[in-house]
Amino acid sequence: MSDLNRLASMLMELDDQMAACMKCGMCQAVCPVFAESMKESDVTRGKIALLEKLAHEMVKDVDEVNEKLNRCLLCGTCAANCPSGVKIMDIFMKARVIVTTYKGLSPVKKAIFKGLLDRPKLFNLLTDMGAVFGSPFMRSADKTIGTKSCALLTPLIGKRHFMPLAKRPFRKDYPSLDTERGESGLKVAFFPGCVVDKMFPHVGHAVIKVLNHHGVGIYLPENQACCGIPTLASGDLDTFLSLMRKNVEAFDGGYFDYIVTPCATCTSTIKETWPKMLDDANSDIKEKVQELADKAMDINQFLVDVVGVKALDHKAGGKVVTYHDPCHLQKSLGVAAQPRELLKANPDYEFKEMNEANRCCGNGGSFNLYHYDLSKKIGERKRDNVRASGADVVATGCPACMMQLGDLLSQSGGGVDVRHVLEIYAEMID
Amino acid sequence: MSNDKLMKEFEAIVGAEGVMNSESDLHSYSYDSAVLDPRVPAFVIKPSNTDQLGPVVKLCNDNGLPITVRGAGTNLSGGTIPHPGGVVLLTNGLNKILEINEQDLYAVVEPGVVTAQFAAEVASRGLFYPPDPGSQAVSTIGGNVAENAGGLRGLKYGVTKDYVMGIDFWDVNGDLIKSGSRTVKCVTGYNLGGLMVASEGTLGVFNNIILKLVPPPKAQKAMMAVFDNIDKASESVAAIIANKIVPCTLEFLDNASLRYVEAFTKAGLPVDADAVLLIEVDGHPAEVAEDAEKVVDLCKKIGATSVHLAETAEERDKLWFARRNALPALARAKPTTVLEDATVPRSQIPAMVRSVNEIGKKYNVEIGTFGHAGDGNLHPTILCDRRNEEEFKRVEAAVDEIFDVALSLKGTLSGEHGIGMAKSKWMEKETSKATLEYSLKMKRAIDPNNILNPGKIIGG
Numbered sequence: 001m002s003d004l005n006r007l008a009s010m011l012m013e014l015d016d017q018m019a020a021c022m023k024c025g026m027c028q029a030v031c032p033v034f035a036e037s038m039k040e041s042d043v044t045r046g047k048i049a050l051l052e053k054l055a056h057e058m059v060k061d062v063d064e065v066n067e068k069l070n071r072c073l074l075c076g077t078c079a080a081n082c083p084s085g086v087k088i089m090d091i092f093m094k095a096r097v098i099v100t101t102y103k104g105l106s107p108v109k110k111a112i113f114k115g116l117l118d119r120p121k122l123f124n125l126l127t128d129m130g131a132v133f134g135s136p137f138m139r140s141a142d143k144t145i146g147t148k149s150c151a152l153l154t155p156l157i158g159k160r161h162f163m164p165l166a167k168r169p170f171r172k173d174y175p176s177l178d179t180e181r182g183e184s185g186l187k188v189a190f191f192p193g194c195v196v197d198k199m200f201p202h203v204g205h206a207v208i209k210v211l212n213h214h215g216v217g218i219y220l221p222e223n224q225a226c227c228g229i230p231t232l233a234s235g236d237l238d239t240f241l242s243l244m245r246k247n248v249e250a251f252d253g254g255y256f257d258y259i260v261t262p263c264a265t266c267t268s269t270i271k272e273t274w275p276k277m278l279d280d281a282n283s284d285i286k287e288k289v290q291e292l293a294d295k296a297m298d299i300n301q302f303l304v305d306v307v308g309v310k311a312l313d314h315k316a317g318g319k320v321v322t323y324h325d326p327c328h329l330q331k332s333l334g335v336a337a338q339p340r341e342l343l344k345a346n347p348d349y350e351f352k353e354m355n356e357a358n359r360c361c362g363n364g365g366s367f368n369l370y371h372y373d374l375s376k377k378i379g380e381r382k383r384d385n386v387r388a389s390g391a392d393v394v395a396t397g398c399p400a401c402m403m404q405l406g407d408l409l410s411q412s413g414g415g416v417d418v419r420h421v422l423e424i425y426a427e428m429i430d
Numbered sequence: 431m432s433n434d435k436l437m438k439e440f441e442a443i444v445g446a447e448g449v450m451n452s453e454s455d456l457h458s459y460s461y462d463s464a465v466l467d468p469r470v471p472a473f474v475i476k477p478s479n480t481d482q483l484g485p486v487v488k489l490c491n492d493n494g495l496p497i498t499v500r501g502a503g504t505n506l507s508g509g510t511i512p513h514p515g516g517v518v519l520l521t522n523g524l525n526k527i528l529e530i531n532e533q534d535l536y537a538v539v540e541p542g543v544v545t546a547q548f549a550a551e552v553a554s555r556g557l558f559y560p561p562d563p564g565s566q567a568v569s570t571i572g573g574n575v576a577e578n579a580g581g582l583r584g585l586k587y588g589v590t591k592d593y594v595m596g597i598d599f600w601d602v603n604g605d606l607i608k609s610g611s612r613t614v615k616c617v618t619g620y621n622l623g624g625l626m627v628a629s630e631g632t633l634g635v636f637n638n639i640i641l642k643l644v645p646p647p648k649a650q651k652a653m654m655a656v657f658d659n660i661d662k663a664s665e666s667v668a669a670i671i672a673n674k675i676v677p678c679t680l681e682f683l684d685n686a687s688l689r690y691v692e693a694f695t696k697a698g699l700p701v702d703a704d705a706v707l708l709i710e711v712d713g714h715p716a717e718v719a720e721d722a723e724k725v726v727d728l729c730k731k732i733g734a735t736s737v738h739l740a741e742t743a744e745e746r747d748k749l750w751f752a753r754r755n756a757l758p759a760l761a762r763a764k765p766t767t768v769l770e771d772a773t774v775p776r777s778q779i780p781a782m783v784r785s786v787n788e789i790g791k792k793y794n795v796e797i798g799t800f801g802h803a804g805d806g807n808l809h810p811t812i813l814c815d816r817r818n819e820e821e822f823k824r825v826e827a828a829v830d831e832i833f834d835v836a837l838s839l840k841g842t843l844s845g846e847h848g849i850g851m852a853k854s855k856w857m858e859k860e861t862s863k864a865t866l867e868y869s870l871k872m873k874r875a876i877d878p879n880n881i882l883n884p885g886k887i888i889g890g
């Protein structure tokens with residue numbers, strides 16, 4: 001069997017799912033990448049058509065198809081709006097795995113994923129060093145948000161305004177925790193996620209403060225690993241599965257009602273992607289993965305739906321806060337009302353809805369790395385909407401969105417703060 | 431001219447950005463929403479302003495290169511499946527609304543303006559652009575005009591052609607031809623704009639389009655009438671119209687559609703009903719109240735088992751939810767959805783629906799029928815799996831027979847989706863040999879090299 005033959009037969013496994021796309025083209029109305037380029041290969045229908053053609057060996061240039069496949073934020077907006085209910089995210093993830101398996105992972109990604117992400121201890125050590133050594137070369141870009149820029153890093157990351165690695169990662173303050181159920185009678189496992197641990201430890205602190213305040217017991221085991229989504233999005237199924245296993249082991253043995261995260265992407269990965277990607281070799285942990293998936297819940301949703309936090313009577317005045325819906329919360333998990341409820345609970349803020357609050361900010365994880373210009377263009381619409389709302393603060397529920405919003409607002413003159421919903425909510429607790 | 435040379439020439443007109451010819455780009459413009467085999471073009475050209483259209487068309491004509499203009503590619507008849515080795519000319523970069531004239535009630539737009547965006551912009555000025563095809567969130571005005579697209583409001587407000595006041599279009603020599611005007615009345619010369627409507631890219635490439643706007647209705651009222659027999663449903667349609675009430679929307683769902691929609695939405699639809707009618711009247715508040723009452727009475731008199739009148743905006747939305755979900759619900763049932771467009775005089779709806787159900791049984795294929803009862807435009811939707819060759823043969827035979835029946839009932843091949851490639855073989859059957867020859871002669875005179883979307887509508 002020729003190589004292309006082999007690739008084609010692997011892709012044919014997706015044929016049933018792809019056949020459900022009736023090529024109606026309605027995805028053109030919602031895809032943020034298509035809105036910028038207006039190219040058919042950038043919208044779902046085009047990508048599915050190309051994959052089908054690859055499966056049937058009607059196109060030969062795998063690199064080109066791969067490149068098109070990667071011009072996608074995996075934001076799930078198309079899936080949420082597709083009239084045929086095509087399982088678009090499953091198709092895209094699996095296709096990335098298949099194409100990457102065929103082509104091999106690039107050496108850089110291999111080094112980062114297998115050499116670093118899959119070794120959480122080494123990853124932690126290096127990022128800790130980065131936090132110490134990186135600082136002298138960085139310049140403050142926006143004081144409100146705390147972004148930096150760095151001429152030395154321009155060849156690597158362009159002129160981004162980024163959040164520096166935290167001086168003290170969350171993990172240092174809370175290497176582990178196992179507290180009793182309090183008044184609420186509830187206990188949760190806490191999965192902070194890489195970005196909160198390394199860049200936004202204050203978000204992790206806010207979560208702890210809020211959980212303590214509501215009398216929720218916390219189980220925070222050591223040795224948590226990355227949720228794995230960056231590796232899967234790059235088609236590296238092996239590392240993804242290995243990270244999933246590490247996490248299952250880390251949480252094994254604890255007793256808790258829910259596993260909560262302040263990261264929209266981590267929640268949707270644990271809840272939806274982990275069980276889907278299990279393969280035969282990993283079937284021994286199937287039940288545990290499913291159990292974690294069933295218990296996984298976004299922290300906003302947990303506080304409102306389970307603990308029962310309610311908005312106070314709306315009061316005018318105070319700082320104006322608006323809310324950006326992370327795709328993984330709104331489109332994948334259907335969590336939209338709860339974060340707004342939490343923001344309205346803080347009487348020092350006045351909540352104001354922005355236009356197109358649920359439109360993708362353009363980050364898309366590594367999409368931002370490989371397609372920075374496109375990512376920025378998509379984000380500029382978000383930035384304009386934030387600014388037009390007149391908000392002093394934009395809150396959201398995903399640290400990746402926080403990075404993107406920080407870059408966009410900081411580059412455009414700053415002055416608008418970027419916060420996690422939990423930080424705003426935590427402010428009202430002494 | 432060699433392809434390399436042609437590419438340079440195209441680049442000279444639209445810039446390097448506007449020319450695509452990589453394998454994957456070409457393949458992603460090889461299909462549209464029709465269930466037909468894809469065909470790969472040699473170039474995809476994306477102009478960034480309308481002045482580039484003429485030179486592109488001329489270059490193609492000089493080199494005998496077939497051109498297929500593509501808006502959003504949502505047509506259901508294969509109209510944008512390119513000629514193999516030809517050119518796909520994209521208009522979605524030509525999307526400026528040039529003028530909305532609130533005094534004289536018209537607008538001027540470029541061909542790539544998206545229908546719903548245009549309608550929203552018009553609505554924000556307190557005016558109304560009624561044509562609302564189901565694809566309006568993505569379809570373009572150029573595509574709407576080229577297909578003469580209709581929508582839910584067709585019965586009272588008409589279809590796209592009723593709003594076209596003028597079109598400027600490019601002929602094959604790259605010259606701009608003018609038609610119509612900004613005035614309500616205009617009889618200057620042949621009605622060339624009329625010729626362009628439903629021409630599916632075979633007679634000229636649209637430049638700017640002048641569209642009529644109307645004041646929006648002040649009030650509306652929606653209701654659902656449930657029937658245990660489709661004859662009673664269509665008698666009600668006839669009775670409503672005979673009583674001089676023209677609802678803005680009068681939609682029909684058959685039992686199969688109801689069951690699919692209910693299975694998918696759990697909205698509490700009457701799955702035992704033989705058919706439901708969804709009716710909306712609009713206009714002046716007093717007139718709306720009176721009409722709504724009359725419609726309820728008429729339906730009940732003719733034998734509706736129940737008529738539910740929406741009292742609030744939420745209830746109204748809930749009613750339309752069922753209709754909006756007809757296609758998605760059907761589409762989820764099986765991999766392939768063949769959405770047909772057979773249209774009959776409205777008195778023939780029961781005969782048509784009965785025949786469709788018989789045809790479904792005869793060929794052992796699943797069909798759900800919904801559509802615009804008010805204008806006789808039905809969408810028998812066949813659920814199948816295209817990859818199953820044996821089944822798909824039965825589907826094709828069923829489609830053939832559906833059109834036979836529609837024609838025998840004095841109906842037409844297409845109410846709104848166009849002829850394209852999908853139905854060109856039927857053209858002579860509905861019209862006549864002489865009609866086709868007349869059309870071919872006209873096409874040859876206008877487009878001697880046959881470069882404008884060859885093979886569509888009239889074949890050739």
Ligand SMILES: Cc1cc2nc3c(=O)[nH]c(=O)nc-3n(C[C@H](O)[C@H](O)[C@H](O)COP(=O)(O)OP(=O)(O)OC[C@H]3O[C@@H](n4cnc5c(N)ncnc54)[C@H](O)[C@@H]3O)c2cc1C
Pocket residue numbers: 023024025026462463498499500501502503504505506509510521541562563564565568569570571572573574575576577578579580581582629630631632634635636637757846847848883
């Ligand atoms: C889910 C769904 C629902 C639909 N609902 C309806 C409906 O309710 N009513 C209805 O009528 N149709 C409906 N359609 C069919 C389709 O959307 C319409 O025919 C629409 O008008 C096509 O617009 P488009 O921009 O996608 O045109 P395209 O599909 O891109 O093109 C259609 C034709 O127009 C020609 N064309 C486009 N632009 C130009 C131009 N500038 N100059 C010359 N020729 C041009 C093309 O060559 C082609 O022949 C539906 C389709 C789908 C997928």
Ligand code: SF4
Pocket residue numbers: 020021022023024025026027028044045078081082083084085086088
């Ligand atoms: S909306 Fe869904 S069915 Fe329609 S073209 Fe896009 S992916 Fe396919």
Ligand code: SF4
Pocket residue numbers: 030031032033034042043044071072073074075076077078079
């Ligand atoms: S996931 Fe987002 S970016 Fe990717 S095709 Fe769908 S809507 Fe577009």
